Amino acid sequence: MLTIKNLHASIEGNEILRGINLEVKAGEVHAIMGPNGSGKSTLASVLAGREEYEISEGEVIFQGKDLLEMAPEERAREGVFLAFQYPVEIPGVSTTNFLRTAVNQVREYRGKEALDAVKFLSVMKEKMKLVEIDQKLLSRSLNEGFSGGEKKRNEIFQMAMLEPTLSILDETDSGLDIDALRIVSSGVNKLKTPQTATIVVTHYQRLLDYIVPDYVHVLYNGKIVKSGSKELALELEEKGYDWIKEEAESASV
Amino acid sequence: MSKDNQILEEFTSKEYEHGWSVNYEADEAPAGLNEDIIRWISSKKEEPEWLLEWRLKAFRTWLDMKEPEWANVKYPKVDLQALKYYSAPKQKNKPKSLDEVDPELLQIYERLGISLNEQKKLQGIAVDAVLDSVSVGTTFKESLSKLGIIFCSFSEAVQEHPELVQKYLGSVVPISDNYYAALNSAVFSDGSFCYIPKGVRCPMELSTYFRINAANTGQFERTLIVAEEGSYVSYLEGCTAPQRDENQLHAAVVEIYAEKNSEVKYSTVQNWFPGDKDGKGGIYNFVTKRGICAGDYSKISWTQVETGSAVTWKYPSCILKGDYSVGEFYSVAVTNNYQQADTGTKMIHIGKNTKSRIVSKGISAGYSQNSYRGQVQVMKRAVNSRNFSQCDSLLMGDKCGAHTFPYIDIQNSSAKVEHEATTSKIGEDQIFYCNQRGIDTEDAVALIVNGYAKEVLNQLPMEFAVEAQKLLALTLEGSVG
Numbered sequence: 001m002l003t004i005k006n007l008h009a010s011i012e013g014n015e016i017l018r019g020i021n022l023e024v025k026a027g028e029v030h031a032i033m034g035p036n037g038s039g040k041s042t043l044a045s046v047l048a049g050r051e052e053y054e055i056s057e058g059e060v061i062f063q064g065k066d067l068l069e070m071a072p073e074e075r076a077r078e079g080v081f082l083a084f085q086y087p088v089e090i091p092g093v094s095t096t097n098f099l100r101t102a103v104n105q106v107r108e109y110r111g112k113e114a115l116d117a118v119k120f121l122s123v124m125k126e127k128m129k130l131v132e133i134d135q136k137l138l139s140r141s142l143n144e145g146f147s148g149g150e151k152k153r154n155e156i157f158q159m160a161m162l163e164p165t166l167s168i169l170d171e172t173d174s175g176l177d178i179d180a181l182r183i184v185s186s187g188v189n190k191l192k193t194p195q196t197a198t199i200v201v202t203h204y205q206r207l208l209d210y211i212v213p214d215y216v217h218v219l220y221n222g223k224i225v226k227s228g229s230k231e232l233a234l235e236l237e238e239k240g241y242d243w244i245k246e247e248a249e250s251a252s253v
Numbered sequence: 254m255s256k257d258n259q260i261l262e263e264f265t266s267k268e269y270e271h272g273w274s275v276n277y278e279a280d281e282a283p284a285g286l287n288e289d290i291i292r293w294i295s296s297k298k299e300e301p302e303w304l305l306e307w308r309l310k311a312f313r314t315w316l317d318m319k320e321p322e323w324a325n326v327k328y329p330k331v332d333l334q335a336l337k338y339y340s341a342p343k344q345k346n347k348p349k350s351l352d353e354v355d356p357e358l359l360q361i362y363e364r365l366g367i368s369l370n371e372q373k374k375l376q377g378i379a380v381d382a383v384l385d386s387v388s389v390g391t392t393f394k395e396s397l398s399k400l401g402i403i404f405c406s407f408s409e410a411v412q413e414h415p416e417l418v419q420k421y422l423g424s425v426v427p428i429s430d431n432y433y434a435a436l437n438s439a440v441f442s443d444g445s446f447c448y449i450p451k452g453v454r455c456p457m458e459l460s461t462y463f464r465i466n467a468a469n470t471g472q473f474e475r476t477l478i479v480a481e482e483g484s485y486v487s488y489l490e491g492c493t494a495p496q497r498d499e500n501q502l503h504a505a506v507v508e509i510y511a512e513k514n515s516e517v518k519y520s521t522v523q524n525w526f527p528g529d530k531d532g533k534g535g536i537y538n539f540v541t542k543r544g545i546c547a548g549d550y551s552k553i554s555w556t557q558v559e560t561g562s563a564v565t566w567k568y569p570s571c572i573l574k575g576d577y578s579v580g581e582f583y584s585v586a587v588t589n590n591y592q593q594a595d596t597g598t599k600m601i602h603i604g605k606n607t608k609s610r611i612v613s614k615g616i617s618a619g620y621s622q623n624s625y626r627g628q629v630q631v632m633k634r635a636v637n638s639r640n641f642s643q644c645d646s647l648l649m650g651d652k653c654g655a656h657t658f659p660y661i662d663i664q665n666s667s668a669k670v671e672h673e674a675t676t677s678k679i680g681e682d683q684i685f686y687c688n689q690r691g692i693d694t695e696d697a698v699a700l701i702v703n704g705y706a707k708e709v710l711n712q713l714p715m716e717f718a719v720e721a722q723k724l725l726a727l728t729l730e731g732s733v734g
């Protein structure tokens with residue numbers, strides 16, 4: 001579904017991604033871990049199409065199409081969803097209103113007719129159950145004054161509404177309380193199908209207890225320096241990143 | 254170059270939608286401004302002697318006045334002697350009802366989406382249609398008159414209700430008030446008159462639709478609204494003009510008189526031709542709007558959505574004379590390309606326990622300049638008065654300007670006055686967030702801007718709120734991405 005080859009990206013002259021290679025197939029869950037500042041959010045942003053980054057090398061193919069050629073909204077309509085590490089506030093625009101615009105633009109692109117208010121609300125009701133989100137939250141200004149956990153839950157609610165093919169969850173677990181983590185993860189699991197794939201960026205095993213990855217990758221200094229099965233996450237939890245950093249540094253000498 | 258700048262470089266503005274004009278035979282005054290012209294207008298309208306005298310007095314006052322220079326706008330001065338002060342479509346006989354109005358004129362309004370056909374028109378809205386210098390027709394006059402409500406053109410009011418006009422004309426905006434108000438008092442041609450009798454709640458929205466069609470004319474309309482004790486009315490004003498290369502002058506005066514316990518809501522959706530994207534042409538909109546809460550517990554609320562005009566100079570104000578009276582001002586002013594707006598309000602607290610609320614949302618894009626100018630004055634007698642002002646500016650790009658000029662003058666120490674101001678830029682990350690959900694940049698901007706202006710748009714009557722939202726999006730179309 002997604003093939004990233006030798007991807008290099010920089011911002012304001014600083015190279016942040018230095019040759020990423022990754023292959024994600026339909027039905028898979030990939031976890032990306034790595035120390036702070038290693039480039040995880042940058043990778044997510046580049047895949048979603050943030051324009052501040054300069055792509056100096058490499059290619060990204062998504063379902064046979066050149067992802068890097070597409071505008072961010074096209075990527076979204078093609079099925080790429082990013083749950084933001086820091087969701088953005090839009091004062092005066094309710095989540096409901098925002099999503100109605102989004103869902104209908106995506107539907108139009110996919111050749112489906114627009115949902116009228118009644119249909120939209122009934123779809124919304126159904127998806128709300130999935131992440132147990134409160135109606136009240138959805139009528140408030142998008143993310144404005146939301147608690148950290150509410151923002152993250154709202155991101156996954158939006159994912160449920162937009163039915164993406166590839167979901168990238170950037171530290172969705174941060175800010176969620178213990179119960180919320182369980183509810184939101186089970187929502188993500190229910191949205192999974194053999195045709196979809198998920199990339200989860202996280203620092204902690206606790207999320208991966210719920211959303212069980214097929215592969216775990218460690219990003220360090222803009223490169224994937226180690227990949228393994230779900231056991232790798234456990235090992236990291238126990239030992240930290242020092243041994244990986246050492247391995248990576250000795251390999252690059 | 255940052256993304257914000259880059260997208261602004263790609264600036265193109267959508268063509269003004271109402272830029273067409275129609276050729277019809279007109280009855281016009283010769284160009285020029287002098288006492289003879291004023292006499293000509295007055296006799297054309299078969300006005301009583303007192304009104305002619307009033308006009309002449311205004312003209313003589315005006316001669317000694319200077320065009321104000323304090324506003325934050327720059328424009329070449331209008332040659333007032335080159336203008337025509339009266340232009341009216343020629344109609345064979347004076348139409349007595351809408352059925353007799355020339356269909357061609359009615360069509361002008363149809364084309365603007367305003368049907369003057371009572372059967373076809375929007376539910377619950379009565380319209381007075383003003384074309385250049387005259388009113389061409391007023392809908393629902395009969396059904397309103399059953400309630401004692403008078404809603405007609407100003408000229409008609411002068412003929413039919415001279416005692417009311419004489420009593421209230423100039424009572425809120427005196428002829429010497431300012432340069433443009435004095436000019437308007439001398440040469441005003443038509444406008445709307447509205448009188449709500451004691452205890453009557455007007456059952457429908459009243460609205461005036463102003464259209465400038467003729468070239469080289471100024472439009473100087475006069476609106477007078479009187480709300481008697483315990484009455485209520487919601488009034489809406491809309492306006493458009495053809496696209497012309499030269500600037501046209503529009504200098505209106507609106508007066509509202511609110512008696513005890515009455516409430517007047519006045520909403521404007523101003524969409525005069527703003528000039529093209531290089532700043533050529535457009536309307537000079539120099540308007541004086543003021544209401545007096547004369548009686549205790551009365552309320553006047555101004556809501557304006559300003560998207561048009563090349564230059565706007567406008568400060569809808571409230572004189573809070575009655576005790577416990579309330580004044581409100583809700584404004585969204587959008588400027589794009591080379592538009593300039595200097596707009597705001599004055600809240601003058603005279604009575605005890607008076608309250609005022611100001612919510613101003615400026616949006617600037619392109620090379621435009623957008624200024625909020627507001628004055629809150631609390632007089633000695635006004636114990637326990639309160640004001641809250643919120644002035645926000647939203648910038649799109651870095652070539653436009655947003656300015657705030659608040660003036661506060663407090664002569665009573667029990668007053669509570671609060672002022673909040675913010676300036677923000679439309680965020681790249683907000684747009685990206687919308688994009689990531691599949692929303693394209695144009696729609697993202699419309700969504701963000703409408704969210705920003707929501708508190709003001711919520712004040713508009715439902716149908717107009719929807720129109721205003723579309724208008725905001727249209728005005729800013731092409732300003733990003």
Ligand SMILES: Nc1ncnc2c1ncn2[C@@H]1O[C@H](COP(=O)(O)OP(=O)(O)OP(=O)(O)O)[C@@H](O)[C@H]1O
Binds near residue numbers: 011016039041042085
């Ligand atoms: N405009 C910029 N100029 C220079 N460096 C930048 C700029 N923006 C981001 N960076 C750097 O890029 C690096 C990668 O950031 P990124 O947000 O991708 O890290 P991350 O792996 O997601 O970290 P975390 O785990 O803390 O979320 C960081 O060192 C950050 O400081």
Ligand SMILES: [Mg+2]
Binds near residue numbers: 040
């Ligand atoms: Mg990050």
